[in-house]
Amino acid sequence: MIYLDNAATTRTKPPAVAQAVLEALSSYGNCGRGGHEGALSAARTIYETREKLADLLGCPRADHVCFTQNSTQALNIAISGLLSPEDHILSTDLEHNSVLRPLYRLRERGAGVDFVPADRRGRLDYGAFERLLRPETRAVVCTHASNLTGDVVDIAFVGRFARAHGLLFLLDASQTAGVLSIDMAALGADVVCFTGHKSLMGPQGTGGLCLREGLEIRPFAVGGTGVQSYSEAQPAEYPTRLEAGTLNGHGLAGLSAALDFLNETGAETVHAHEDALARRFYKAVRDLPGVTVYGDPAAPLRAPIVTLNIGNLDSAEVSDELAERFAVATRPGAHCAPRLHRALGTTDQGAVRFSWSWFNTEAETDAAAEAVAILAREAQAE
Amino acid sequence: MRERAEKCVVTFRTTAGAMAMEAACKSGGLPGRLIPVPRSVTAGCGLCWAAPPGAREALEELAVKKHLDVDGIYAIIL
Structure with missing residues (x-):
């Protein structure tokens, strides 16, 4: 089989990825649940993976890399946790349903949503960002590259536009994290959502969101965290704030190995x-x-x-x-x-x-x- | 059970904070290890860094220098 469906998921992974997952499956405890070697091994790998992703994507702090199962979950967390029915949001015609459906759901609850249009060749009308702006516009949510055509959005332009108008900038890097340069601090992006199983070459079931410092996101899910157990509220600190439940330590071990491969190869x-x-x-x-x-x-x-x-x-x-x-x-x-x-x-x-x-x-x-x-x-x- | 002795215990709000402390201490050559948080400090679970009492000043300096997410520092008998 000649596998040319890598935009859906990279089928062939660096050999070290499977090896890392296998080793994790036979040795890891649960990150943050206990102080024994198994739990610490998982916690160390997960923290190192945060550090590697922060370096790769220009996230200011490793503890502001929060893990999810995939980009869709990350985008849902960011959109539902930052935006409200009172807001107006700008997005584009290039988006995947992982952006569109959370926005449509928000629109059903009263939010205004406008899409920067694409023409018959798939080119965005960048002038529409200014034309669609409203006094109540709160955020721009856009992809880095179309998963349909591979066309890349001028995210430097979007970042400048968002900064100029005091808007939140949520970037969907599902198709680009790992192959195209992303520096969220330089871009002025507030959130960068990524998946581990595409161009990062890690296992499915890994993904997350990188956050700028000072961003307040309402948690999407609350529950067990291994810390602050007698508090009725989800811990306020990142990454725990957005990571209720057991993390995919086995998958993240594979993602960590994939990031090593990416760093070594360039x-x-x-x-x-x-x-x-x-x-x-x-x-x-x-x-x-x-x-x-x-x-x-x-x-x-x-x-x-x-x-x-x-x-x-x-x-x-x-x-x-x-x-x-x-x-x-x-x-x-x-x-x-x-x-x-x-x-x-x-x-x-x-x-x-x-x-x-x-x-x-x-x-x-x-x-x-x-x-x-x-x-x-x-x-x-x- | 082990013989009890005074320890310097550093607590954190998140597991990620504990792991950052461990990485920083290893990198800086500071003594100690991660242990479950003693219930005399908090009943809320989690990990803490337990070190000899003499390391307290160096740990405090490291926490400030590396912007570590420290919740508290205690001298307790463990």
Whole structure:
């Protein structure tokens, strides 16, 4: 199988990740529950993982890296814990449902929500940030890169806009943490949400949110923390404030090993490799008859994603043909990005997404491009 | 049970605070280890740093220098 569905999850992980999870499964106690070696081993690894993520993402304090199961949970915590029905919120057409649905739910309770529109090519209208601003606007919530097209949002612009108007800035880094540079302090981001299982190359069930100092988030869940047990309220201090219940120590051990791999290899090196493969693929398919590539694949900074359709063929059928005849794994359909599909005009057809990781090769990329070429020729002949 | 002796005990509001203390003490070569918080200090669970009483001043300096999230420092018999 040529696995090109890395924007959904990186299937191939650095070997040290599985080894770390296995060792953790056979040795860890529960972080913060007891002072014996098993509990301390888990707690040490989890704290070291916080430190590594704080370094990677420019979070000012390791104890302001709070762990969750994934980005969706992190975004729910940030949106529900910072924003209220009285607020107006700006977001974009590029968002994933992990941003959209928490915002829609808030809108049902009375909040105002406006989306900076994308055009038929998926390009954001940056002028709309100013036009959509209201006196009650409280926050901007936006993705770093579209999970559908790989187009990167100018988050430096968004950060300046948010600062200029005194808005909270919540960044969804699901597709970029680990491969594109993120410095939340320099950006002026208040929250950066990440997942461990995509470009960070860690296990599923790991993710979290990095917070700036001084941010007050209402906890989404409350419960056992291993500290302050006789207090009726959830502890106010981070990260415990947002981490009720047992953490995924086994998964975080794997994420820690993945971060070591990323640091040793170099995030820029990883991105350069993935980017080169995506561009190689794009060059091979862009002029094929009947093939439409979405977004702006020629942009200088991109997430390693190329999304296309062949004629009017159902994207599910194309993806299934790629899997069954050519052993190429892709993602068809809507990609949990309904607003951008509407903007691109692909609501009915969906689209076929190809996405790369560090472990893909040129040969795999060329084979996938050749498979697209064969299907495109067959579609023309019908 | 062990022979009791005076210890300097540093408590924290979070487990992350305790782990930051351990990392800082290891890095700075300061003595001690993490233990469950004695109930004579608080009944609320958690970890604390237990060190010989003579280390108190160095621990206090470290906590300030590294901005450690210390809740309290106690001299108790353990």
